[in-house]
Amino acid sequence: MTEFFAADCLKRFALIALCTFASSSSSLAQEQTTFEIVSSTAPTLNFYGLPGIIDMPSGEAMQNAQVALGFSHFAGTTRSSFSFQFSPRITATFRYSGLKDYNGGSGGTSTYWDRSFDFRYLLLKEKAIQPALTVGLQDFAGTGIYSAEYLVMTKNFLQPFGLSGNLKVTAGLGWGRLSSYGSVGSPLGGTRPTWTGLGGEPSADQWFRGPMAPFGGIEWQISDKIGLKAEYSNDAYNAETSANIIDRKSQFNFGAEYEVSKGFRLGAYYLYGSEIGVNAQIQFNPNRPSTPFNLAGPRPVIVRPSRATSPESYGTSWAELEDAPSDIQKVIGAELEDVGIKIEAVSVSPNRVELRVHSNDLTNQAIVVGRVARSMARILPDSVETFDIVLMNNSLAMSKVSVQRNAIETQEFKPNASAALLPFVVIGDADPSGPESAFIPQDQFPRFSWDIGPFLALSFFDPAKPIRADAGIEVSGNFNFAPGWFIGGKVRHKLIGNSDKSPVSGSALPAVRTEGPLYDQAADTYLKNLYISKQWKPSRATYARVTVGYFEQMYGGLSSELLWQPADSPLGLGVEANYVKKRDYDQRLGFQDYDIVTGHASVYYNFNENYLAQVDAGRYLAGDYGATFRLSREFANGWEIGGFFTKTDVSAADFGEGSFDKGFFFKAPLDWFTGTPSKQTIGQNIRIIQRDGGQRVYVPKRLYNQVRSGQQNELLADWGRVWE
């Protein structure tokens, strides 16, 4: 790395002195804290990991897109929460709670583990006089231990009574658990039905029913670092008191919090007249990268002389030259190599040139368009007026972006330059391949990559162990031997871990997923996947894929997929059909007897601001029929956070605990953390409980996620960086 920078300095400047100075400025890379709360009035978290006081909620919403992680402990109760401000008004939370010595414990341990979901909606935003008002559903679809509803308002007072800092005043009304102390009656219904069933179903019949009780409190943020809190709680902790895990003597709670760094806050509390509690709060926003994305500056655009002053330079005879496309590929390709962009095909005409390009490093396809257009403007003969840039990914043409050269020459230094360029750009479908006359560099295939490194596989919510993990070494390879043809494989060897200790739960359905622990137990060295796939574009707006092999830990077979996804449409439609067999537990080459034809019809829709909805309807691995609903928020920088649930014709009783399949997921781009261009991501799909109903096979290289980064919605979301 150091040698590279040194050589670069010498090459570019031939000035050792400048290089010496520049080494101190590096690439002007910015250090920025990962976790950032917007202002001193930003909401802090309560013991449930949501905007609130101590144990009570408040009426504010977090900053749009904010992610909050909360870890609280008191009276033998530990709550770990993940909250996401899905939109400016909607907050969603998943919580995993452990109550020591409660209800006989779970999984043979003394701790009772409980999963719960919350949903909050900001009804009114805070204004000069008007407080923020929120309605919330707490534990609305779990086993009901924390089930409650509330209406709560909060008002901020800057420098109250001439004091420093900010004062928040909160008052609310609660139902369910939040009316177990100090009830003032039942204005919306006399009795609250008791919880029944297997959990997981929304308990709508309980919401806002039964007794209602007030609560409230204050939070005084004295300085940037220190805050004090006091509240009156309407939670009697009846169940915990009965189980002797809390000795409640008072309804008043007090606490002090210290902001260790922006977005990281620790608090200590005295609760219910007898208990000491602690709370750790972490907040960050996917919109604020840990390290700003940073790419070395581009080459300058060269502006052509005007046709009037230099008519001879606008000649078109160059286009007749046999070597013109290959020369263009060589010269422009050399410039683009710096940023990892490769040219796959070149076609020329006197006024128009098409380049088919892909980038190994850049997720942001607007930057790819910008860099390619710059180089075209620098190098192509003056007669070329239109640049057609076809964005490729794994040999699939995602879109064609046509850019007027004149705009590249004139708009870069205009105010709001990225928006100023847009009227001169057309984004549309690309032909499956270039014209027959196109020049295709011969050295493109085979492409391959291999990798030896560690792996870490996590599993969650085992009743005896909240998190289980395996770690070991992984060898993987990807061989792309011709356009659209891939051979991929991955072998793992487990060095340490406890996933094989998970119990195998019984099931009324074929054990299509619940036998996962048997796979973990059967082998330390195993073939994770091995497949061959072919993908192509049958037409300008359709994509196709066929895959054969071992797809994942538990299934292998034949998979085929067809996707209709015009480049400028928010709507996509797909069908997938698979014939799969269950693999042997040892995950070598053998199969078990269980086989099934499974498949889905899918609808994809990309709403404004990149809210993605997906519905997959069809037949699942256990032979059940139904549909999966998936909703996520994707950020232009690559973060994606969302949730899903699947309802099939399997009854709640046959499905088992949880009633139906559901979970949430996140995906974080690596360059969000490092600022260095990379297409790699880290992520996790978290199921609330793994059962056999509503399960799909995991097939490598599904089409939708391969093509959407180069299509209009995502290109426009990225467009602010087109000149970088």
Next chain:
Amino acid sequence: MGITNSIKVFSAIVTLLLAACSGGTEETTSFTGISAVLLSSFQAKQTAGAKKPPLTRKFIDNLPVSVMEIVLESRNITGLISPYASRSDGQNGKINTWRNAANSQIVLDNGVLIATRGAGNDLGSALVTSVVESVKKLKAISGPHVLYVSGFDNQSTAIKLECKMEVLGQIRIEIVGHSHNVIHLQEDCISSIGSVTNDYWVDSVDSTVWQSRQWAGPGVGYLKLRVLKK
């Protein structure tokens, strides 16, 4: 899992992370690539604190190209930049791109900052018509000053500054042994995210901005610029 086991797991992962390797014609997609990026990022940060030689007129005069000193106040970084590209502004002026050895760039419209590149959360573009007029005519012309900053989920965000330009007077400044007669222009601006003050020390004869302190938006902050060698 006991603490001993936890430490064993952690050690095994770190060892493997450092020992991981990859190859081929394409970028890899596994954990090895992740570790490589993390390590390279760490190495880049390690080099940021290198010591600079003293800046003297002799050193500057020996440089074969024009040179400007740049200070990023918010990051406490000082460096030298040299000209990279120049084009006409269409009104007898110049738009110049300067860069450092790592190819981070700034773009100046007649000495007024209109873009940064490669700094992270960059200034993408700017509306600076009245500032450029003030510099060219050496008098106070007030007007809107809009910064379009990138970053923050890849969007271009407009920061509208309402500015009042003022001539603070003619003074003589020294830049590493060279003196210049300049007019000091000061631009006081307010916006929804606070107040900003930009200063320009402009040659009283040919309108060269010899020295300036300009705000490039919340991501980059203030830049101090001094023309060491024109």
